[in-house]
Amino acid sequence: MPRSTFALDINTYVRIITPMPKPSLKDAILDAGLKVMFRTGYHGTSVRDVTAAAGAPQGSFTNHFRSKEAFASEVLDRYFDVTRGLVAEALDDIALTPRARLRRYLDIITGRLEADGYGRGCLIGDLSLEASGSSELLRARLAAIFAEWRAPFAACIRDAQTSGEIASEFEPDELAEFLLASWQGAILRMKVDRNPKALDRFKTIAFQTVFKETT
Template sequence: MPKPSLKDAILDAGLKVMFRTGYHGTSVRDVTAAAGAPQGSFTNHFRSKEAFASEVLDRYFEITKGLVAEALEDGSLTPRARLKRYLDIITGRLEADGYGRGCLIGDLSLEAAGSSEMLRARLAEIFAEWRMPFAACIREAQESGEIDSEFAPEELADFLLASWQGAILRMKVDRTPQALERFKTIAFKTVFKEPT
Protein backbone atom coordinates (compact mmCIF):
# COMPACT_ATOMS: atom_id res chain seq x y z
CA MET A 1 0.00 0.00 0.00
CA PRO A 2 1.55 3.35 -1.01
CA LYS A 3 2.19 5.99 1.59
CA PRO A 4 -0.17 8.99 1.52
CA SER A 5 1.23 12.08 -0.20
CA LEU A 6 2.51 14.83 2.06
CA LYS A 7 2.48 17.44 -0.71
CA ASP A 8 -0.55 19.36 0.60
CA ALA A 9 0.83 19.40 4.14
CA ILE A 10 4.16 20.68 2.85
CA LEU A 11 2.48 23.41 0.77
CA ASP A 12 0.28 24.47 3.71
CA ALA A 13 3.32 24.61 5.99
CA GLY A 14 5.29 26.44 3.32
CA LEU A 15 2.64 29.13 3.05
CA LYS A 16 2.80 29.78 6.80
CA VAL A 17 6.60 29.65 6.99
CA MET A 18 7.13 31.83 3.92
CA PHE A 19 4.77 34.45 5.31
CA ARG A 20 6.78 34.50 8.52
CA THR A 21 10.34 34.34 7.18
CA GLY A 22 10.12 35.30 3.51
CA TYR A 23 11.38 33.45 0.45
CA HIS A 24 15.09 33.73 1.17
CA GLY A 25 14.63 33.08 4.89
CA THR A 26 12.66 29.89 4.33
CA SER A 27 14.60 26.65 4.26
CA VAL A 28 13.48 23.20 3.20
CA ARG A 29 14.23 22.07 6.74
CA ASP A 30 11.91 24.75 8.20
CA VAL A 31 9.08 23.74 5.87
CA THR A 32 9.36 20.00 6.38
CA ALA A 33 9.64 20.43 10.15
CA ALA A 34 6.49 22.58 10.16
CA ALA A 35 4.72 19.97 8.03
CA GLY A 36 5.93 17.06 10.15
CA ALA A 37 7.39 15.51 7.01
CA PRO A 38 10.80 14.02 6.25
CA GLN A 39 13.04 16.20 4.06
CA GLY A 40 12.95 13.56 1.35
CA SER A 41 9.24 14.23 0.90
CA PHE A 42 10.07 17.74 -0.24
CA THR A 43 12.38 16.57 -2.99
CA ASN A 44 9.87 13.91 -4.03
CA HIS A 45 7.30 16.61 -4.80
CA PHE A 46 9.32 19.70 -5.78
CA ARG A 47 12.29 19.90 -8.12
CA SER A 48 13.58 23.11 -6.48
CA LYS A 49 12.83 25.74 -3.89
CA GLU A 50 11.71 28.02 -6.74
CA ALA A 51 9.22 25.43 -7.99
CA PHE A 52 7.96 24.98 -4.44
CA ALA A 53 7.57 28.76 -3.94
CA SER A 54 5.69 28.97 -7.23
CA GLU A 55 3.19 26.36 -6.02
CA VAL A 56 2.86 28.12 -2.66
CA LEU A 57 2.19 31.33 -4.57
CA ASP A 58 -0.47 29.59 -6.67
CA ARG A 59 -2.14 28.28 -3.52
CA TYR A 60 -2.15 31.77 -2.02
CA PHE A 61 -3.51 33.26 -5.25
CA GLU A 62 -6.43 30.80 -5.20
CA ILE A 63 -7.36 32.14 -1.75
CA THR A 64 -6.99 35.70 -3.03
CA LYS A 65 -9.20 34.99 -6.04
CA GLY A 66 -11.88 33.71 -3.67
CA LEU A 67 -11.79 37.00 -1.76
CA VAL A 68 -11.93 38.96 -5.01
CA ALA A 69 -14.98 36.98 -6.10
CA GLU A 70 -16.65 37.43 -2.69
CA ALA A 71 -16.47 41.20 -3.09
CA LEU A 72 -16.61 41.90 -6.81
CA GLU A 73 -19.35 39.41 -7.66
CA ASP A 74 -21.74 40.68 -4.98
CA GLY A 75 -24.65 41.84 -7.13
CA SER A 76 -26.34 43.51 -4.17
CA LEU A 77 -23.70 46.28 -4.28
CA THR A 78 -22.91 48.87 -6.91
CA PRO A 79 -19.61 48.34 -8.77
CA ARG A 80 -17.89 51.18 -6.89
CA ALA A 81 -19.12 49.77 -3.56
CA ARG A 82 -17.78 46.33 -4.58
CA LEU A 83 -14.31 47.80 -5.05
CA LYS A 84 -14.49 49.32 -1.57
CA ARG A 85 -15.81 46.04 -0.21
CA TYR A 86 -12.75 44.16 -1.46
CA LEU A 87 -10.40 46.61 0.27
CA ASP A 88 -12.44 46.33 3.46
CA ILE A 89 -12.32 42.51 3.36
CA ILE A 90 -8.55 42.60 3.00
CA THR A 91 -8.24 45.22 5.73
CA GLY A 92 -10.17 42.92 8.07
CA ARG A 93 -7.84 40.01 7.30
CA LEU A 94 -4.77 42.18 7.84
CA GLU A 95 -6.22 43.38 11.14
CA ALA A 96 -6.71 39.77 12.25
CA ASP A 97 -2.96 39.28 11.69
CA GLY A 98 -2.10 42.33 13.79
CA TYR A 99 -1.04 44.32 10.71
CA GLY A 100 2.25 42.43 10.71
CA ARG A 101 1.65 40.17 7.74
CA GLY A 102 0.84 41.53 4.32
CA CYS A 103 0.24 39.97 0.94
CA LEU A 104 2.43 37.09 -0.17
CA ILE A 105 2.15 38.24 -3.79
CA GLY A 106 3.53 41.65 -2.84
CA ASP A 107 6.13 40.18 -0.49
CA LEU A 108 7.51 37.84 -3.15
CA SER A 109 7.41 40.62 -5.74
CA LEU A 110 9.78 42.61 -3.54
CA GLU A 111 11.96 39.76 -2.38
CA ALA A 112 12.18 37.15 -5.12
CA ALA A 113 11.41 38.85 -8.44
CA GLY A 114 14.97 40.18 -8.65
CA SER A 115 16.63 36.86 -7.95
CA SER A 116 14.33 34.32 -9.62
CA GLU A 117 13.22 34.68 -13.22
CA MET A 118 10.77 31.82 -12.72
CA LEU A 119 9.03 33.59 -9.82
CA ARG A 120 9.19 36.98 -11.55
CA ALA A 121 7.43 35.54 -14.60
CA ARG A 122 4.80 33.81 -12.44
CA LEU A 123 4.17 37.01 -10.48
CA ALA A 124 3.71 38.93 -13.74
CA GLU A 125 1.11 36.35 -14.81
CA ILE A 126 -0.64 36.62 -11.46
CA PHE A 127 -0.84 40.42 -11.64
CA ALA A 128 -2.21 40.20 -15.20
CA GLU A 129 -4.89 37.74 -14.11
CA TRP A 130 -5.59 39.54 -10.83
CA ARG A 131 -6.37 42.83 -12.54
CA MET A 132 -9.01 41.33 -14.85
CA PRO A 133 -11.96 41.17 -12.41
CA PHE A 134 -11.06 44.64 -11.11
CA ALA A 135 -10.96 46.02 -14.64
CA ALA A 136 -14.36 44.44 -15.35
CA CYS A 137 -15.84 45.97 -12.19
CA ILE A 138 -14.32 49.37 -12.98
CA ARG A 139 -15.65 49.19 -16.56
CA GLU A 140 -19.11 48.48 -15.14
CA ALA A 141 -18.75 51.44 -12.77
CA GLN A 142 -17.71 53.68 -15.65
CA GLU A 143 -20.60 52.52 -17.83
CA SER A 144 -23.06 53.24 -15.03
CA GLY A 145 -21.53 56.68 -14.42
CA GLU A 146 -20.15 55.83 -10.96
CA ILE A 147 -16.50 56.39 -11.89
CA ASP A 148 -14.96 58.81 -14.37
CA SER A 149 -13.97 57.32 -17.73
CA GLU A 150 -10.80 59.34 -18.32
CA PHE A 151 -8.57 56.28 -17.86
CA ALA A 152 -8.97 52.76 -19.23
CA PRO A 153 -10.35 50.21 -16.76
CA GLU A 154 -7.18 48.10 -17.05
CA GLU A 155 -5.00 51.09 -16.15
CA LEU A 156 -7.18 51.88 -13.14
CA ALA A 157 -7.11 48.23 -12.05
CA ASP A 158 -3.31 48.22 -12.24
CA PHE A 159 -3.21 51.48 -10.29
CA LEU A 160 -5.53 50.10 -7.62
CA LEU A 161 -3.55 46.89 -7.10
CA ALA A 162 -0.10 48.53 -7.19
CA SER A 163 -1.08 51.36 -4.87
CA TRP A 164 -2.83 48.99 -2.48
CA GLN A 165 0.33 46.87 -2.33
CA GLY A 166 2.26 50.01 -1.37
CA ALA A 167 -0.24 50.77 1.37
CA ILE A 168 0.12 47.21 2.69
CA LEU A 169 3.89 47.56 2.70
CA ARG A 170 3.66 50.74 4.76
CA MET A 171 1.11 49.10 7.07
CA LYS A 172 3.62 46.34 7.84
CA VAL A 173 6.23 48.92 8.82
CA ASP A 174 3.87 50.96 11.00
CA ARG A 175 1.86 47.97 12.34
CA THR A 176 -1.28 50.12 12.10
CA PRO A 177 -4.13 50.40 9.59
CA GLN A 178 -3.46 54.10 8.90
CA ALA A 179 -1.82 53.57 5.48
CA LEU A 180 -4.71 51.34 4.39
CA GLU A 181 -7.38 53.78 5.52
CA ARG A 182 -5.48 56.73 4.01
CA PHE A 183 -5.30 54.93 0.68
CA LYS A 184 -9.00 54.08 0.68
CA THR A 185 -10.02 57.63 1.61
CA ILE A 186 -7.82 59.33 -0.98
CA ALA A 187 -8.45 56.83 -3.77
CA PHE A 188 -12.23 57.07 -3.45
CA LYS A 189 -12.18 60.87 -3.18
CA THR A 190 -9.93 61.25 -6.24
CA VAL A 191 -9.36 58.45 -8.77
CA PHE A 192 -12.51 56.49 -7.95
CA LYS A 193 -14.73 59.40 -6.97
CA GLU A 194 -18.22 59.69 -8.31
CA PRO A 195 -18.40 62.18 -11.19
CA THR A 196 -20.16 65.43 -10.32
Template sequence: MPKPSNKNEIIAAGLHVMFRKGYHGAGVRDVVAEAGVPQGSFTNHFRSKEVFAAEVLDHYFAHTRKLVGDALNDRSLRPRERLLRYLDIITKRLANDDYLRGCLIGDFSIEVSQVSELLRERLAEIYKEWCKPFEQCVAEGQQAGEISAQFSASDLADFLLTSWEGAILRMKVERGPEPLDRFKRIAFATVFAAERLDRA
Protein backbone atom coordinates in the same frame (compact mmCIF):
# COMPACT_ATOMS: atom_id res chain seq x y z
CA MET B 1 -0.18 0.16 -1.45
CA PRO B 2 1.14 3.67 -2.33
CA LYS B 3 2.18 5.96 0.49
CA PRO B 4 -0.15 8.91 1.15
CA SER B 5 1.05 12.18 -0.34
CA ASN B 6 2.11 15.00 1.96
CA LYS B 7 2.28 17.54 -0.84
CA ASN B 8 -0.68 19.69 0.24
CA GLU B 9 0.52 19.76 3.84
CA ILE B 10 3.99 20.86 2.72
CA ILE B 11 2.58 23.64 0.54
CA ALA B 12 0.37 24.90 3.37
CA ALA B 13 3.34 24.79 5.74
CA GLY B 14 5.46 26.62 3.19
CA LEU B 15 2.93 29.44 3.08
CA HIS B 16 3.14 29.92 6.85
CA VAL B 17 6.93 29.75 6.93
CA MET B 18 7.43 32.10 3.98
CA PHE B 19 5.09 34.64 5.52
CA ARG B 20 7.22 34.57 8.67
CA LYS B 21 10.69 34.30 7.18
CA GLY B 22 10.40 35.30 3.53
CA TYR B 23 11.57 33.29 0.55
CA HIS B 24 15.28 33.47 1.36
CA GLY B 25 14.84 32.87 5.07
CA ALA B 26 12.60 29.82 4.69
CA GLY B 27 14.66 26.62 4.63
CA VAL B 28 13.45 23.17 3.66
CA ARG B 29 13.97 22.02 7.24
CA ASP B 30 11.74 24.82 8.49
CA VAL B 31 9.00 23.81 6.07
CA VAL B 32 9.02 20.08 6.81
CA ALA B 33 9.16 20.79 10.54
CA GLU B 34 6.10 23.02 10.19
CA ALA B 35 4.33 20.32 8.17
CA GLY B 36 5.40 17.54 10.52
CA VAL B 37 6.68 15.34 7.70
CA PRO B 38 10.06 13.74 6.88
CA GLN B 39 12.49 15.85 4.85
CA GLY B 40 12.42 13.24 2.10
CA SER B 41 8.78 14.12 1.47
CA PHE B 42 9.87 17.52 0.20
CA THR B 43 12.33 16.18 -2.35
CA ASN B 44 9.78 13.59 -3.49
CA HIS B 45 7.40 16.35 -4.59
CA PHE B 46 9.55 19.36 -5.48
CA ARG B 47 12.72 19.41 -7.55
CA SER B 48 13.85 22.76 -6.11
CA LYS B 49 12.94 25.41 -3.59
CA GLU B 50 12.16 27.74 -6.50
CA VAL B 51 9.58 25.33 -7.95
CA PHE B 52 8.15 24.80 -4.48
CA ALA B 53 7.79 28.57 -3.96
CA ALA B 54 5.89 28.84 -7.25
CA GLU B 55 3.38 26.27 -5.98
CA VAL B 56 3.06 28.09 -2.66
CA LEU B 57 2.41 31.29 -4.60
CA ASP B 58 -0.27 29.57 -6.70
CA HIS B 59 -1.88 28.21 -3.53
CA TYR B 60 -1.97 31.70 -2.05
CA PHE B 61 -3.33 33.26 -5.24
CA ALA B 62 -6.12 30.67 -5.43
CA HIS B 63 -7.33 31.93 -2.06
CA THR B 64 -6.93 35.55 -3.14
CA ARG B 65 -8.91 34.83 -6.31
CA LYS B 66 -11.79 33.54 -4.16
CA LEU B 67 -11.79 36.70 -2.03
CA VAL B 68 -11.88 38.80 -5.19
CA GLY B 69 -14.82 36.79 -6.49
CA ASP B 70 -16.71 37.04 -3.19
CA ALA B 71 -16.43 40.83 -3.25
CA LEU B 72 -16.67 41.75 -6.93
CA ASN B 73 -19.43 39.29 -7.85
CA ASP B 74 -21.78 40.53 -5.13
CA ARG B 75 -24.53 42.00 -7.30
CA SER B 76 -26.34 43.42 -4.27
CA LEU B 77 -23.68 46.16 -4.31
CA ARG B 78 -22.93 48.76 -6.94
CA PRO B 79 -19.54 48.45 -8.73
CA ARG B 80 -17.78 51.15 -6.72
CA GLU B 81 -19.06 49.61 -3.48
CA ARG B 82 -17.75 46.21 -4.58
CA LEU B 83 -14.25 47.60 -5.03
CA LEU B 84 -14.34 49.08 -1.54
CA ARG B 85 -15.80 45.85 -0.21
CA TYR B 86 -12.75 43.93 -1.42
CA LEU B 87 -10.37 46.38 0.23
CA ASP B 88 -12.39 46.21 3.45
CA ILE B 89 -12.27 42.39 3.43
CA ILE B 90 -8.48 42.47 3.09
CA THR B 91 -8.17 45.20 5.74
CA LYS B 92 -10.07 43.04 8.21
CA ARG B 93 -7.84 40.04 7.51
CA LEU B 94 -4.72 42.13 7.95
CA ALA B 95 -6.09 43.50 11.23
CA ASN B 96 -6.72 39.95 12.44
CA ASP B 97 -2.98 39.32 11.98
CA ASP B 98 -2.15 42.50 13.95
CA TYR B 99 -0.77 44.09 10.76
CA LEU B 100 2.27 41.82 10.94
CA ARG B 101 1.53 39.83 7.79
CA GLY B 102 1.01 41.42 4.42
CA CYS B 103 0.46 39.98 0.95
CA LEU B 104 2.67 37.15 -0.28
CA ILE B 105 2.39 38.40 -3.85
CA GLY B 106 3.77 41.79 -2.82
CA ASP B 107 6.42 40.23 -0.58
CA PHE B 108 7.63 37.98 -3.38
CA SER B 109 7.61 40.87 -5.86
CA ILE B 110 10.20 42.63 -3.72
CA GLU B 111 12.23 39.62 -2.65
CA VAL B 112 12.49 37.28 -5.63
CA SER B 113 11.76 39.13 -8.87
CA GLN B 114 15.45 39.97 -9.38
CA VAL B 115 16.81 36.55 -8.45
CA SER B 116 14.34 34.10 -9.98
CA GLU B 117 13.08 34.38 -13.54
CA LEU B 118 10.62 31.54 -12.94
CA LEU B 119 9.01 33.35 -10.03
CA ARG B 120 9.17 36.75 -11.74
CA GLU B 121 7.28 35.38 -14.74
CA ARG B 122 4.70 33.72 -12.50
CA LEU B 123 4.19 36.97 -10.58
CA ALA B 124 3.68 38.84 -13.86
CA GLU B 125 1.02 36.30 -14.87
CA ILE B 126 -0.68 36.61 -11.49
CA TYR B 127 -0.85 40.41 -11.66
CA LYS B 128 -2.33 40.22 -15.15
CA GLU B 129 -5.00 37.74 -14.05
CA TRP B 130 -5.63 39.57 -10.78
CA CYS B 131 -6.36 42.85 -12.56
CA LYS B 132 -9.00 41.45 -14.92
CA PRO B 133 -11.99 41.24 -12.53
CA PHE B 134 -11.14 44.69 -11.18
CA GLU B 135 -11.00 46.05 -14.71
CA GLN B 136 -14.44 44.59 -15.41
CA CYS B 137 -15.86 46.07 -12.21
CA VAL B 138 -14.35 49.49 -12.90
CA ALA B 139 -15.71 49.44 -16.46
CA GLU B 140 -19.16 48.63 -15.10
CA GLY B 141 -18.85 51.54 -12.68
CA GLN B 142 -17.79 53.87 -15.48
CA GLN B 143 -20.75 52.82 -17.58
CA ALA B 144 -23.04 53.52 -14.63
CA GLY B 145 -21.47 56.98 -14.21
CA GLU B 146 -20.24 56.36 -10.66
CA ILE B 147 -16.52 56.18 -11.57
CA SER B 148 -14.80 58.78 -13.73
CA ALA B 149 -13.90 57.68 -17.24
CA GLN B 150 -10.89 60.02 -17.35
CA PHE B 151 -8.64 56.95 -17.27
CA SER B 152 -9.18 53.54 -18.85
CA ALA B 153 -10.64 50.75 -16.75
CA SER B 154 -7.45 48.70 -17.20
CA ASP B 155 -5.26 51.57 -15.97
CA LEU B 156 -7.49 52.15 -12.96
CA ALA B 157 -7.51 48.45 -12.07
CA ASP B 158 -3.72 48.35 -12.25
CA PHE B 159 -3.45 51.56 -10.21
CA LEU B 160 -5.77 50.15 -7.56
CA LEU B 161 -3.82 46.93 -7.02
CA THR B 162 -0.37 48.51 -7.32
CA SER B 163 -1.17 51.30 -4.89
CA TRP B 164 -2.91 48.91 -2.51
CA GLU B 165 0.18 46.70 -2.42
CA GLY B 166 2.24 49.78 -1.56
CA ALA B 167 -0.16 50.67 1.24
CA ILE B 168 0.19 47.14 2.63
CA LEU B 169 3.98 47.47 2.67
CA ARG B 170 3.70 50.73 4.63
CA MET B 171 1.19 49.05 6.96
CA LYS B 172 3.77 46.39 7.80
CA VAL B 173 6.31 49.08 8.67
CA GLU B 174 3.88 51.16 10.74
CA ARG B 175 2.10 48.15 12.27
CA GLY B 176 -1.24 49.84 11.88
CA PRO B 177 -4.14 50.49 9.50
CA GLU B 178 -3.55 54.16 8.64
CA PRO B 179 -1.75 53.55 5.29
CA LEU B 180 -4.67 51.35 4.20
CA ASP B 181 -7.30 53.82 5.38
CA ARG B 182 -5.43 56.74 3.80
CA PHE B 183 -5.33 55.02 0.42
CA LYS B 184 -9.05 54.25 0.53
CA ARG B 185 -9.98 57.80 1.58
CA ILE B 186 -7.92 59.50 -1.10
CA ALA B 187 -8.41 57.06 -3.98
CA PHE B 188 -12.17 56.88 -3.66
CA ALA B 189 -12.50 60.64 -3.29
CA THR B 190 -10.44 61.24 -6.43
CA VAL B 191 -9.66 58.70 -9.16
CA PHE B 192 -12.51 56.36 -8.20
CA ALA B 193 -15.05 59.14 -7.77
CA ALA B 194 -17.72 60.03 -10.29
CA GLU B 195 -16.95 62.69 -12.88
CA ARG B 196 -17.75 66.08 -11.39
CA LEU B 197 -20.57 67.78 -13.25
CA ASP B 198 -19.59 71.29 -12.13
CA ARG B 199 -16.20 71.32 -13.85
CA ALA B 200 -15.64 74.24 -16.18
Protein backbone atom coordinates in the same frame (compact mmCIF):
# COMPACT_ATOMS: atom_id res chain seq x y z
CA MET C 1 -21.71 -21.02 -0.39
CA PRO C 2 -24.03 -18.45 -2.01
CA ARG C 3 -22.37 -16.46 -4.79
CA SER C 4 -23.01 -13.12 -3.02
CA THR C 5 -21.37 -14.34 0.18
CA PHE C 6 -18.37 -15.66 -1.73
CA ALA C 7 -17.96 -12.32 -3.55
CA LEU C 8 -18.15 -10.46 -0.27
CA ASP C 9 -15.50 -12.70 1.26
CA ILE C 10 -13.19 -12.24 -1.73
CA ASN C 11 -13.61 -8.43 -1.59
CA THR C 12 -12.83 -8.42 2.11
CA TYR C 13 -9.76 -10.59 1.52
CA VAL C 14 -8.51 -8.28 -1.24
CA ARG C 15 -8.85 -5.26 1.03
CA ILE C 16 -6.89 -7.02 3.74
CA ILE C 17 -3.97 -8.11 1.60
CA THR C 18 -3.76 -4.94 -0.53
CA PRO C 19 -1.45 -2.37 1.10
CA MET C 20 -3.00 1.04 1.66
CA PRO C 21 -1.38 3.82 -0.38
CA LYS C 22 0.80 6.14 1.64
CA PRO C 23 -0.80 9.55 2.15
CA SER C 24 0.87 12.31 0.15
CA LEU C 25 2.71 14.87 2.21
CA LYS C 26 2.59 17.47 -0.56
CA ASP C 27 -0.38 19.40 0.84
CA ALA C 28 1.12 19.47 4.33
CA ILE C 29 4.42 20.75 2.95
CA LEU C 30 2.69 23.47 0.91
CA ASP C 31 0.60 24.56 3.90
CA ALA C 32 3.71 24.71 6.05
CA GLY C 33 5.61 26.56 3.35
CA LEU C 34 2.95 29.24 3.17
CA LYS C 35 3.22 29.88 6.91
CA VAL C 36 7.01 29.78 6.98
CA MET C 37 7.44 32.09 3.97
CA PHE C 38 5.11 34.64 5.52
CA ARG C 39 7.32 34.61 8.61
CA THR C 40 10.84 34.44 7.16
CA GLY C 41 10.47 35.35 3.47
CA TYR C 42 11.58 33.45 0.40
CA HIS C 43 15.33 33.69 0.90
CA GLY C 44 15.04 33.08 4.64
CA THR C 45 13.05 29.88 4.18
CA SER C 46 14.97 26.61 3.99
CA VAL C 47 13.79 23.15 3.02
CA ARG C 48 14.62 22.03 6.54
CA ASP C 49 12.37 24.75 8.00
CA VAL C 50 9.46 23.74 5.78
CA THR C 51 9.66 20.00 6.31
CA ALA C 52 10.11 20.47 10.06
CA ALA C 53 6.99 22.66 10.17
CA ALA C 54 5.11 20.05 8.13
CA GLY C 55 6.30 17.18 10.30
CA ALA C 56 7.66 15.50 7.19
CA PRO C 57 11.04 13.88 6.44
CA GLN C 58 13.36 16.21 4.58
CA GLY C 59 13.64 13.82 1.65
CA SER C 60 9.90 14.09 1.00
CA PHE C 61 10.42 17.64 -0.28
CA THR C 62 12.38 16.50 -3.32
CA ASN C 63 9.79 13.80 -4.00
CA HIS C 64 7.24 16.53 -4.77
CA PHE C 65 9.22 19.61 -5.85
CA ARG C 66 12.13 19.80 -8.26
CA SER C 67 13.49 22.98 -6.68
CA LYS C 68 12.84 25.64 -4.08
CA GLU C 69 11.68 27.95 -6.89
CA ALA C 70 9.13 25.40 -8.09
CA PHE C 71 7.94 24.95 -4.52
CA ALA C 72 7.53 28.69 -4.00
CA SER C 73 5.58 28.91 -7.25
CA GLU C 74 3.10 26.30 -5.99
CA VAL C 75 2.85 28.11 -2.65
CA LEU C 76 1.99 31.26 -4.60
CA ASP C 77 -0.67 29.37 -6.53
CA ARG C 78 -2.21 28.12 -3.30
CA TYR C 79 -2.21 31.64 -1.87
CA PHE C 80 -3.69 33.08 -5.05
CA ASP C 81 -6.51 30.52 -4.94
CA VAL C 82 -7.63 32.13 -1.69
CA THR C 83 -7.22 35.60 -3.18
CA ARG C 84 -9.43 34.66 -6.14
CA GLY C 85 -12.15 33.70 -3.68
CA LEU C 86 -11.92 37.03 -1.88
CA VAL C 87 -12.05 38.92 -5.20
CA ALA C 88 -15.17 36.98 -6.21
CA GLU C 89 -16.77 37.57 -2.81
CA ALA C 90 -16.55 41.33 -3.34
CA LEU C 91 -16.71 41.90 -7.08
CA ASP C 92 -19.43 39.35 -7.84
CA ASP C 93 -21.81 40.87 -5.29
CA ILE C 94 -24.45 42.34 -7.61
CA ALA C 95 -26.33 43.75 -4.63
CA LEU C 96 -23.64 46.47 -4.58
CA THR C 97 -22.81 49.06 -7.21
CA PRO C 98 -19.51 48.48 -9.06
CA ARG C 99 -17.79 51.27 -7.13
CA ALA C 100 -19.01 49.83 -3.83
CA ARG C 101 -17.71 46.40 -4.86
CA LEU C 102 -14.22 47.84 -5.27
CA ARG C 103 -14.38 49.36 -1.80
CA ARG C 104 -15.82 46.12 -0.43
CA TYR C 105 -12.76 44.19 -1.59
CA LEU C 106 -10.39 46.57 0.16
CA ASP C 107 -12.48 46.36 3.33
CA ILE C 108 -12.43 42.54 3.24
CA ILE C 109 -8.64 42.54 2.95
CA THR C 110 -8.35 45.14 5.71
CA GLY C 111 -10.34 42.85 7.99
CA ARG C 112 -8.03 39.93 7.30
CA LEU C 113 -4.94 42.07 7.88
CA GLU C 114 -6.41 43.30 11.16
CA ALA C 115 -6.94 39.70 12.26
CA ASP C 116 -3.20 39.14 11.76
CA GLY C 117 -2.32 42.16 13.88
CA TYR C 118 -1.19 44.16 10.83
CA GLY C 119 2.07 42.23 10.90
CA ARG C 120 1.49 39.99 7.90
CA GLY C 121 0.80 41.43 4.49
CA CYS C 122 0.31 39.93 1.04
CA LEU C 123 2.54 37.06 -0.05
CA ILE C 124 2.23 38.13 -3.69
CA GLY C 125 3.57 41.58 -2.82
CA ASP C 126 6.24 40.18 -0.51
CA LEU C 127 7.65 37.81 -3.13
CA SER C 128 7.42 40.50 -5.81
CA LEU C 129 9.88 42.54 -3.78
CA GLU C 130 12.10 39.72 -2.61
CA ALA C 131 12.24 37.07 -5.31
CA SER C 132 11.38 38.62 -8.68
CA GLY C 133 14.91 39.95 -9.10
CA SER C 134 16.62 36.63 -8.38
CA SER C 135 14.26 34.07 -9.88
CA GLU C 136 12.98 34.26 -13.45
CA LEU C 137 10.52 31.46 -12.77
CA LEU C 138 8.94 33.36 -9.88
CA ARG C 139 9.05 36.67 -11.73
CA ALA C 140 7.13 35.14 -14.62
CA ARG C 141 4.62 33.50 -12.30
CA LEU C 142 4.08 36.75 -10.42
CA ALA C 143 3.56 38.64 -13.68
CA ALA C 144 0.92 36.11 -14.71
CA ILE C 145 -0.78 36.38 -11.33
CA PHE C 146 -0.95 40.17 -11.53
CA ALA C 147 -2.39 39.97 -15.05
CA GLU C 148 -5.11 37.57 -13.92
CA TRP C 149 -5.72 39.54 -10.73
CA ARG C 150 -6.16 42.79 -12.66
CA ALA C 151 -8.81 41.46 -15.04
CA PRO C 152 -11.85 41.32 -12.68
CA PHE C 153 -10.99 44.75 -11.27
CA ALA C 154 -10.77 46.22 -14.77
CA ALA C 155 -14.15 44.69 -15.59
CA CYS C 156 -15.70 46.13 -12.43
CA ILE C 157 -14.20 49.57 -13.14
CA ARG C 158 -15.48 49.39 -16.71
CA ASP C 159 -18.99 48.71 -15.36
CA ALA C 160 -18.68 51.69 -13.02
CA GLN C 161 -17.62 53.93 -15.90
CA THR C 162 -20.36 52.64 -18.20
CA SER C 163 -23.00 53.40 -15.60
CA GLY C 164 -21.53 56.87 -15.03
CA GLU C 165 -20.68 56.05 -11.43
CA ILE C 166 -17.02 57.05 -11.83
CA ALA C 167 -15.18 59.14 -14.43
CA SER C 168 -13.95 57.61 -17.69
CA GLU C 169 -10.82 59.72 -18.01
CA PHE C 170 -8.54 56.69 -17.64
CA GLU C 171 -8.73 53.21 -19.15
CA PRO C 172 -10.12 50.49 -16.84
CA ASP C 173 -6.94 48.41 -17.13
CA GLU C 174 -4.82 51.38 -16.07
CA LEU C 175 -7.05 52.10 -13.10
CA ALA C 176 -7.00 48.45 -12.08
CA GLU C 177 -3.19 48.48 -12.19
CA PHE C 178 -3.15 51.65 -10.11
CA LEU C 179 -5.53 50.18 -7.56
CA LEU C 180 -3.62 46.94 -7.03
CA ALA C 181 -0.13 48.47 -7.11
CA SER C 182 -1.01 51.32 -4.76
CA TRP C 183 -2.83 48.97 -2.41
CA GLN C 184 0.29 46.78 -2.24
CA GLY C 185 2.30 49.85 -1.28
CA ALA C 186 -0.17 50.69 1.47
CA ILE C 187 0.10 47.13 2.80
CA LEU C 188 3.88 47.36 2.94
CA ARG C 189 3.68 50.59 4.93
CA MET C 190 1.09 49.00 7.20
CA LYS C 191 3.55 46.23 8.06
CA VAL C 192 6.14 48.82 9.08
CA ASP C 193 3.73 50.84 11.20
CA ARG C 194 1.77 47.85 12.54
CA ASN C 195 -1.46 49.78 12.21
CA PRO C 196 -4.12 50.41 9.53
CA LYS C 197 -3.41 54.10 8.93
CA ALA C 198 -1.79 53.56 5.52
CA LEU C 199 -4.72 51.38 4.40
CA ASP C 200 -7.30 53.89 5.56
CA ARG C 201 -5.37 56.76 3.98
CA PHE C 202 -5.24 55.02 0.62
CA LYS C 203 -8.95 54.19 0.64
CA THR C 204 -9.93 57.71 1.61
CA ILE C 205 -7.79 59.41 -1.04
CA ALA C 206 -8.50 56.92 -3.82
CA PHE C 207 -12.25 57.07 -3.40
CA GLN C 208 -12.29 60.85 -3.15
CA THR C 209 -10.16 61.32 -6.27
CA VAL C 210 -9.62 58.58 -8.88
CA PHE C 211 -12.71 56.60 -7.90
CA LYS C 212 -14.79 59.55 -6.86
CA GLU C 213 -18.51 59.07 -7.41
CA THR C 214 -19.80 61.26 -10.22
CA THR C 215 -23.54 60.83 -9.66
